Amino acid sequence: xxxxxxxxxxxxxxxxxxxxxxxxxxxxxxxxxxxxxxxxxxxxxxxxxxxxxxxxxxxxxxxxxxxxxxxxxxxxxxxxxxxxxxxxxxxxxxxxxxxxxxxxxxxxxxxxxxxxxxxxxxxxxxxxxxxxxxxxxxxxxxxxxxxxxxxxxxxxxxxxxxxxxxxxxxxxxxxxxxxxxxxxxxxxxxxxxxxxxxxxxxxxxxxxxxxxxxxxxxxxxxxxxxxxxxxxxxxxxxxxxxxxxxxxxxxxxxxxxxxxxxxxxxxxxxxxxxxxxxxxxxxxxxxxxxxxxxxxxxxxxxxxxxxxxxxxxxxxxxxxxxxxxxxxxxxxxxxxxxxxxxxxxxxxxxxxxxxxxxxxxxxxxxxxxxxxxxxxxxxxxxxxxxxxxxxxxxxxxxxxxxxxxxxxxxxxxxxxxxxxxxxxxxxxxxxxxxxxxxxxxxxxxxxxxx
Numbered sequence: 163x164x165x166x167x168x169x170x171x172x173x174x175x176x177x178x179x180x181x182x183x184x185x186x187x188x189x190x191x192x193x194x195x196x197x198x199x200x201x202x203x204x205x206x207x208x209x210x211x212x213x214x215x216x217x218x219x220x221x222x223x224x225x226x227x228x229x230x231x232x233x234x235x236x237x238x239x240x241x242x243x244x245x246x247x248x249x250x251x252x253x254x255x256x257x258x259x260x261x262x263x264x265x266x267x268x269x270x271x272x273x274x275x276x277x278x279x280x281x282x283x284x285x286x287x288x289x290x291x292x293x294x295x296x297x298x299x300x301x302x303x304x305x306x307x308x309x310x311x312x313x314x315x316x317x318x319x320x321x322x323x324x325x326x327x328x329x330x331x332x333x334x335x336x337x338x339x340x341x342x343x344x345x346x347x348x349x350x351x352x353x354x355x356x357x358x359x360x361x362x363x364x365x366x367x368x369x370x371x372x373x374x375x376x377x378x379x380x381x382x383x384x385x386x387x388x389x390x391x392x393x394x395x396x397x398x399x400x401x402x403x404x405x406x407x408x409x410x411x412x413x414x415x416x417x418x419x420x421x422x423x424x425x426x427x428x429x430x431x432x433x434x435x436x437x438x439x440x441x442x443x444x445x446x447x448x449x450x451x452x453x454x455x456x457x458x459x460x461x462x463x464x465x466x467x468x469x470x471x472x473x474x475x476x477x478x479x480x481x482x483x484x485x486x487x488x489x490x491x492x493x494x495x496x497x498x499x500x501x502x503x504x505x506x507x508x509x510x511x512x513x514x515x516x517x518x519x520x521x522x523x524x525x526x527x528x529x530x531x532x533x534x535x536x537x538x539x540x541x542x543x544x545x546x547x548x549x550x551x552x553x554x555x556x557x558x559x560x561x562x563x564x565x566x567x568x569x570x571x572x573x574x575x576x577x578x579x580x581x582x583x584x585x586x587x588x589x590x591x592x593x594x595x596x597x598x599x600x601x602x603x604x605x606x607x608x609x610x611x612x
Contacts, residue, residue, distance in 0.1 A: 219242045222238045223264055255293075259297075262294060266284070292327055297337065312348060316349075340391065342390070343392075346404075455478060468498055496514070518571050538572075546569040547578070
């Protein structure tokens with residue numbers, strides 16, 4: 163496929179323009195290489211073989227996509243349409259979906275593409291690949307949503323919802339559920355906007371009551387659409403959040419709790435930290451017992467030990483009367499600071515410094531030693547090097563102080579991080595540094611004899 167091939171581009175008839183320029187848009191008609199793509203050079207010989215030419219064209223498209231060469235991919239795509247005429251029935255049936263996936267990717271990123279070009283391509287592909295009608299309709303609607311065209315997206319979803327072709331199948335039912343749910347999500351968006359408007363009105367006003375009642379009637383259908391989808395195992399975060407918000411708004415707290423509980427604990431659903439976050443926030447708002455909150459956060463801790471809610475988990479564990487919870491509270495803090503994304507979290511360091519001191523004063527140095535044994539080979543360089551001491555002190559003296567306190571308790575007064583901070587002259591922290599020095603001398607596990 164040399165550049166010289168452009169000189170041999172043949173004129174295109176009106177029929178060819180309609181049939182083959184599917185990626186058309188402003189400046190996006192590519193009638194080229196029809197003669198040349200029909201033969202592939204292999205070892206100096208040209209073989210006019212339909213399967214080979216389409217296969218070679220597909221490889222060229224894939225290579226262009228990988229290199230983000232959207233113009234070149236569009237040019238090859240123009241010629242790849244001949245695969246719709248493949249004599250192999252299996253390849254011919256698979257062709258519409260392949261063309262749709264490749265073409266939509268090109269049109270999404272091509273610098274000269276626009277909504278009109280994408281929509282024209284989508285509408286044509288719906289007719290060519292009727293078996294993919296629902297998939298294309300859904301993706302087309304999502305594309306329109308991406309461009310802020312909510313009403314157009316809703317219209318396409320409504321058309322797809324009533325579309326019927328051939329016999330019913332389980333896969334089609336799932337797609338219909340998707341389409342109805344996304345349509346419901348758009349209706350929820352409208353509902354949410356209206357709710358915001360109503361919140362600014364006088365609640366005793368007749369117009370407010372009537373509008374709110376109408377919104378309730380309209381939204382119930384939306385809720386049913388979403389409710390059906392979130393019963394299917396999967397990750398449905400935005401749908402669950404929307405549905406629960408509506409249930410709460412209309413006073414169905416039990417229904418909201420049931421939805422969130424099933425979403426978090428149903429074993430048929432994939433592991434999803436968000437499911438436990440949503441449930442925890444709901445239960446917290448409902449002022450659920452501490453034991454219930456702890457049970458939810460304990461699962462989240464097992465999935466994402468560095469999540470920001472782990473500091474809240476630590477606080478709840480400390481308030482418990484069980485000693486095992488007090489020990490877990492220490493594990494949670496160490497677990498948070500095991501992750502690079504949390505190394506600058508001053509709250510986590512502050513909590514650890516304070517809780518380490520309390521734990522050691524409470525005659526539980528073995529708890530600290532147990533956590534430290536698995537970290538003593540890498541935490542010193544990860545957190546407490548001389549480099550980090552200088553860097554932390556320069557960027558955030560409060561953070562450096564908390565870290566140095568932890569370093570001293572874990573590594574003793576000989577730790578380079580601790581020694582560097584101890585030597586700094588800082589009027590505000592001077593008294594705190596003196597108290598820290600005494601605490602380290604008294605409670606450091608290096609001196610505990612364990």
